Amino acid sequence: xxxxxxxxxxxxxxxxxxxxxPACFDxxxxxxxxxxxxxxxxxxxxxxxxxxxxxxxxxxxASTQYIRQRKSEYDALNQFELMTDDAANSTTTHADxxxxxxxxxxxx
Numbered sequence: 001x002x003x004x005x006x007x008x009x010x011x012x013x014x015x016x017x018x019x020x021x022p023a024c025f026d027x028x029x030x031x032x033x034x035x036x037x038x039x040x041x042x043x044x045x046x047x048x049x050x051x052x053x054x055x056x057x058x059x060x061x062a063s064t065q066y067i068r069q070r071k072s073e074y075d076a077l078n079q080f081e082l083m084t085d086d087a088a089n090s091t092t093t094h095a096d097x098x099x100x101x102x103x104x105x106x107x108x
Contacts, residue, residue: 024037024038024044025044025047025050029043032044063108066105066107066108069104069105070105073101073104073105077094077097077098082094082097
């Protein structure tokens, strides 16, 4: 993900309106306002605030990566057919497939 995109996410997380150009973070607040890169009434977040929020986002994304990985594999399963076949044949194919995915992508 591009740095500019992270800057937008962080600013939104902090409650800023997204009425700025991400390039504004390359300038002081006064320069960004003068160049009309920062148009919010709120003061620009400090680089320390941006780094702290970025760390939070990175940590959250890492802690929920298994969810995205599992979902992509769950979506590839024809779960309704597996459950129907299991009911008709007294098998556990569906439960086994789900268990294999959970084993492959465990919770942190």
